Amino acid sequence: MSGREFFTARTVAEALAGFRPAHRTPVEDVPLDAALHRVPASEVVAPSLLPGFPRSTVDGYAVRAADTYGASEGLPSYLDLLGAVTMGAAPTVAVRAGGCVAMPTGGVLPDGADAVVMVEYTAETMPGTVEITRPVAPGGGMVRADEDVAAGAALVPAGRPLRAPDLGLLAAAGVTTVAVHARPRVAIVSTGDEVVPPDTVELRPGQVRDATASALAGLVADAGGEPVFAGIVSDEPGALKNRLSEVLPDADLVVVSAGSSVGARDETAGAVAAIGDVWCHGLAIKPGKPTLLADCGGIPLVGLPGNPLSALVVFGQLGVPLLWRLAGCESPPPPPTTRARLSRNLASATGRLDIVQVTVRDGVAEPLFGPSALLSVLVRADGYVVIPEPATGLDAGMEVEVVLYR
């Protein structure tokens, strides 16, 4: 191994801050039913006010608030019933002093009215007269024409993945297509002479089925990307460089797993250096030290460790934020978390980010140990605890934040 070492070890914080290829996916128009979780390329400005008319929020009577001042059960105000508003239609009658108009929830407030008294505080004791037993302030029981969305206001911001209520507000405003960043296409390349496709029935001694590509495709899809399986490349010199040249033109991000350690057959760093600029080779993270980041003519490339567990941990920390950024989102939606007490001490080295898999039961986070060659550790975990770069460890009994898997 002499002479072979990682040539630029960086911290994860440095990588997140410093490895920022400018590439963004192109913008496309999609209909609302395909827009969930997509990232708007620019803010969508409301074409008109919402709700667009002053609107009752209760069943009752539209009034002039001043006509209800001082009203009580003992001393009601008496108002003339001037008519009724019909749902989905313009009022045919206005409210004048001393009068009121029957209102359904969601109806258009008639001219002259500035509030709606709830039906519970009224009584129609005589035909044509309404008794009001509680006062209402101006603006009570109604919303203004521009109270949901004002003129020129943004319906949804740029750069934040669309959520279900966003789709509702866009629909309410009559916006039925939205300009979003295309899903980043992520070319997933596995390497290694021993790695064979998952549908291989009989394994020869030493062969392993490609576990990483399928799992990475799941993480990519979860983060709004489009996984593209780019096959398994042998350790033969030149093979990886050739495959990378083929996949780069159609990719927004390239992910290569294995071959980035310091072993004699580890070809990734050489192949990548031949076609791009290596930003770092070696990252201060456990697991995942043999990570490589490169810029291949503007397209980011992440070289992941061979162990599937390590590959998935690193992709979660670096690949996922990178993927969102490619799609125009700088602050991806945070994963769910929970607070739990740590069951035992955890050691770390200062300057290194540690990701520790845990189970969580009854508020206790129990670390799962085992070499990163064991993918089943990730399957058993409920989530992970981060030991931050400056820390030398975490103490048993401490309350920690567990990032949960969904």
Ligand SMILES: Nc1nc2c(c(=O)[nH]1)N[C@H]1C(S)=C(S)[C@@H](COP(=O)(O)OP(=O)(O)OC[C@H]3O[C@@H](n4cnc5c(N)ncnc54)[C@H](O)[C@@H]3O)O[C@H]1N2
């Ligand atoms: N002398 C040292 N040896 C190792 C070091 C080190 O620092 N010094 N680091 C270890 C760590 S940590 C890891 S992680 C691995 C990473 O090595 P590579 O990135 O070069 O990956 P490989 O050696 O090719 O593979 C490691 C392991 O993972 C299996 N593998 C690879 N690809 C797949 C796949 N797609 N699906 C399933 N399994 C896969 C492969 O068969 C190996 O067993 O290096 C350590 N060694």
Ligand code: MOO
């Ligand atoms: O860092 Mo390796 O990536 O620990 O398994």
